[in-house]
Amino acid sequence: MNGHFAAVGDAPTVAQYEHGVQVIDEDKEFNSNLGSYLQATDVADAGFNYHIISVFGSQSTGKSTLLNNLFGTEFNVMSETERRQTTKGIWMSKNKTASMTDNILVMDVEGTDGRERGEDQDFERKSALFALATSEVLIVNIWEHQVGLYQGANMGLLKTVFEVNLQLFLKDKQQSTPRSLLFFVIRDHIGNTPLANLRNTLVQDLTKLWSTISKPQGLEKANIEDYFDFAFATLPHKILQPEKFIDEVKNLGRRFIAGSRSSRTKLQHGEQELEGGLFLAEYHRRIPADGFSVYAEGVWDQIVHNKDLDLPTQQELLAQFRCDEISRDVLILFDATIGPLEEQQAEASRVGNPLVLADLGDTGKRTREKCVKAFETQASRYHKAVYARKRTELESKIDQRLKTLYQGQLTAAHKSGVTSFSDAVSGAVKAGQKSGAAYEFADIVVAEKAKCSDQFKTEVHNLTIPGIAWTNFVPQLALFEKELDEVSARLRKEEMRRLATRVERWVKSRLGDAVGLEFNKLGSGRGGLGAPEEGEKPPTEKDLWDRIWNVFISIVKEAESRFTDRAKSFEASEAEVEVGLWRLRRKSWVALREKVDEEVMEGNILLKLRENFEDKFRYDEAGVPRIWRPVDDIEGIYTRARESTLTLIPLLSRFRLSTTHTPPDLPAFIGHQPAGAETEDEDDLTPIGGVDEEDGKSLEEEMTVLSEGKRQDLVVRFKKMADGVYVEAKRSAIGGVAQ
Ligand code: GDP
Ligand code: MG
Incomplete structure (x- = not known):
């Protein structure tokens, strides 16, 4: 292995992500650096605007080679002379081919060797489950000569995929788990057998396979086309026809461009074939990019501990976790602006000096809006009910603090308003007496009361946030005016x-x-x-x-x-x-x-x-x-x-x-x-x-x-x-x- 790796436990740097990130290592450990990888590659901020593709297939069938050629990734490939397994666990890398849609994440899944079973089969099942829970497109990499070998290793893998998929759906009462695309890439295609024939053979085998798997209770009548679309492509032999290989890979790459037109046709048993663009919205798992690493970790944790994987529950847990996280971040934002004001107010009231904070209404309103908006932007992508609940929680936290601050503000405005009213009236009277000129006490009172009332009204108006009931301070205004009347009396x-x-x-x-x-x-x-x-x-x-x-x-x-x-x-x-x-x-x-x-x-x-x-x-x-x-x-x-x-x-x-x-x-x-x-x-x-x-x-x-x-x-x-x-x-x- 040359170059650097971001393996489990390593502290990541951008340079270390050259080969992508090892999501799951050979010891089935989840790499908590996945989140930082997604940050480093700017995927984390993409919301739903990203795609995940996984590749499956037997060991050493050129999977990593295909991905590297197709997506410009640098997954390790087996050296042509050594011939030993290179890809361990599950790796992920962001697509580097500029012409493709943004933010394609490719997962290279460790292949199984048809000859060795046992422990491998456990990992195969677990990785299939993981890939299905996360990926929109599952590339099945297969040699041409393996097509029609019903007993071969590939069929074992597909059987696993079908079974775990049903397992996921069983838990998914709301049917939120979307369909997936099984994309067969047939390698070393010699050309004697047209793709259509190969496709028919594969579909026949798949139908047969589907009929033999034991379906869980409630899903006995399930059809394969309820869960999967199919797509097919062939590639020539990379070593024997290198130029043709490159051309065909380029053609294949065109199917990963957003907006490239897709169409579906029915195959002989009702299965659906997708032609053209591969990214249908219905394949998307709807996990916001900034929550993907947490979600993936939760899913893997369930899988690795052999617990029933319940995706809706996982999504709800993710929503809670992420909403709390986003809420915390938002409150830090809130603190940065409001915290110092709270301190100023507390200090002022400690020394008994009423402080009317300048522009508090405006600052409060803007900060509240900014915070709620920031929360909404990120958190609204998550589980709706959880989001709504967490938003209410956040708003009430923010409002609680603003309320205390606003009430303090009005108390201060009240105190200082009454004082300045009383001072102004007394001052004007004194000045009148001093100058000896006739002064009209009633006029002075009326003028000063209007001035102070207006000032208080302005404060009340500034503190009022339209549509927020607790910011109605009309009673405080009435109280203030009543006290001015008492003072005038x-x-x-x-x-x-x-x-x-x-x-x-x-x-x-x-x-x-x-x-x-x-x-x-x-x-x-x-x-x-x-x-x-x-x-x-x-x-x-x-x-x-x-x-x-x-x-x-x-x-x-x-x-x-x-x-x-x-x-x-x-x-x-x-x-x-x-x-x-x-x-x-x-x-x-x-x-x-x-x-x-x-x-x-x-x-x-x-x-x-x-x-x-x-x-x-x-x-x-x-x-x-x-x-x-x-x-x-x-x-x-x-x-x-x-x-x-x-x-x-x-x-x-x-x-x-x-x-x-x-x-x-x-x-x-x-x-x-x-x-x-x-x-x-x-x-x-x-x-x-x-x-x-x-x-x-x-x-x-x-x-x-x-x-x-x-x-x-x-x-x-x-x-x-x-x-x-x-x-x-x-x-x-x-x-x-x-x-
Ligand atoms: P992986 O284990 O499936 O990821 O396979 P690798 O990409 O590591 O490749 C395994 C071996 O197959 C390497 O020696 C490659 O040179 C070789 N290889 C790659 N692509 C092709 C291909 O299209 N046809 C054939 N016959 N060999 C290939
Ligand atoms: Mg590989």
């Missing part, structure tokens, strides 16, 4: 609070001015420096509280209408406005009470009383300062002025309207607590006597400005102070005379 409430604070501040400042003014008026007595402008009704001290109440009411009314206008502009609800106004009235009252308390603080009120008193005591009716003379009724003026000012103290002590001599109707003014106010945070609301009944403080108490004790204390202090002024006046009167 919260932001509006905050905006209301801000508005309320602004209005309250305004009320406070207005009250500060107005109430301060009213108290300042106390400083001027009758006709003093604080005399009223002409035409104005002079203020009487008696209606101090009426004036304060009225100015309070008018300030609050104005504040209320400011608040209402503003709140309406950002689409606060009636109820929200009502609550806001209620709070505003309460806070305004509290502000008023604080202002009043400030005015009646000891030092402040004493000063006011002193001014009031001095105004009455030291100035005359015309507002001119008195210069005390000893004759003046200092005591009388003093007493009147003092008594007059003293009447202010009880007046100041209680908030009472002069018209009714009762406190103003504060509960009516503030009104009932509106529904919905309960949900507000009320910690900041100061309880008001007579309004908040559960507080235990009465309206009378609320309206008490100076307690009894403070009042008496104030009387004492005032009197002391007035006495001092009196003494001073008295002194100045006497002193004025003395000077």
Whole structure:
């Protein structure tokens, strides 16, 4: 043997495939390198576009020589001088003759020597079974002089072929095992006997042979033509007529060209002869090329262990194996694209930072499509039911992962969408406040909500795969929009609070001015420096509280209408406005009470009383300062002025309207607590006597400005102070005379 061999167990390289690949070795071992041979020769990707031919015949009948001449293969042949068997086991080689159909795989099967039986017969049977399970065309190589020798070795071989074929069909309930072509190539044809005669002899023998084989139960009536077509050809003696041999081989080669026309004719016993092209679709075993090595191995395993060879089961097993393999490859493809995205997402959620992956919808859709398509292209050639099941399995694996990824994506989009909405609204409000320009809260909310909703909608749209139910994310969109509404409600409430604070501040400042003014008026007595402008009704001290109440009411009314206008502009609800106004009235009252308390603080009120008193005591009716003379009724003026000012103290002590001599109707003014106010945070609301009944403080108490004790204390202090002024006046009167 010269050159290299890719025998069982060898690590293959392309160079080692020069002689093809030994599929089964002499020890009946299957060569697991068959797959890589098919890869190396580009057959593996051919789908169904390949053909398998086997050659049978006695040892040393020129089989390998024929194949090498016909297909350009380099199977080892017996050297002309040594004459010993060369082909061991089963070899396979890809056709190298360019003019023939692509991807013809030729199997050179070890021949049997008619003289030696026993162990050989076992291999003959096994190899025949293997060849029938895989090959479309079985070439039977036979010498011309062997034709008609019914007892010869060839007939033994054919008997085996027929028997194992029936055995295959017995198992094949769905009749998926196709017909085969038995192609008789008659060698060393001298030419005296025409091919037609040789054919008739062969067919006669075959008929006879068929009738003698024992047919399994159920197939007793089977006809030979149900399983086999026949074809015949002769070749001249290679050594004696080398040129003619070459020409005839060339002619024979034309029958291995796809599309070369075929026709079938009936022979005498119903057998069918195929003329022209040899590759009928119905001969094809329909094993996808990329699964062939696995299938062949499975088939051989069954054969070698003498198990019943059940091709449909083998095909189903092959489909499962290959579909799983293809599925694994496809998932690697899927992983390459989707894996890194899953990691990014997991990492982001680990650090609590929602990550919206760019173009996820597009990537997911494309990857899914690519993977399913890749699976379909390869796997759909296998057993239909298995393929369908494995495809569903693959899709659900892919979808499971995409689903997790997509849900994570929407969770992130939801989170970041809500945050950016809230930030954008707050930012716009802040910017509006800073610039001092009028801003419309409602407009800001509407604009930002539309922006965020659109963004989310786009994401949902991108993630949706038409026709895939689980990619319907309409509920997630609804949830997102609902949360935006909740956030806007919260932001509006905050905006209301801000508005309320602004209005309250305004009320406070207005009250500060107005109430301060009213108290300042106390400083001027009758006709003093604080005399009223002409035409104005002079203020009487008696209606101090009426004036304060009225100015309070008018300030609050104005504040209320400011608040209402503003709140309406950002689409606060009636109820929200009502609550806001209620709070505003309460806070305004509290502000008023604080202002009043400030005015009646000891030092402040004493000063006011002193001014009031001095105004009455030291100035005359015309507002001119008195210069005390000893004759003046200092005591009388003093007493009147003092008594007059003293009447202010009880007046100041209680908030009472002069018209009714009762406190103003504060509960009516503030009104009932509106529904919905309960949900507000009320910690900041100061309880008001007579309004908040559960507080235990009465309206009378609320309206008490100076307690009894403070009042008496104030009387004492005032009197002391007035006495001092009196003494001073008295002194100045006497002193004025003395000077
Ligand atoms: P195989 O065992 O059937 O594969 O036979 P081989 O191809 O190895 O050839 C066996 C012998 O037959 C070799 O010595 C060849 O030279 C010879 N041989 C090849 N072709 C022919 C032929 O057409 N006629 C005859 N008579 N001998 C041939
Ligand atoms: Mg050989």
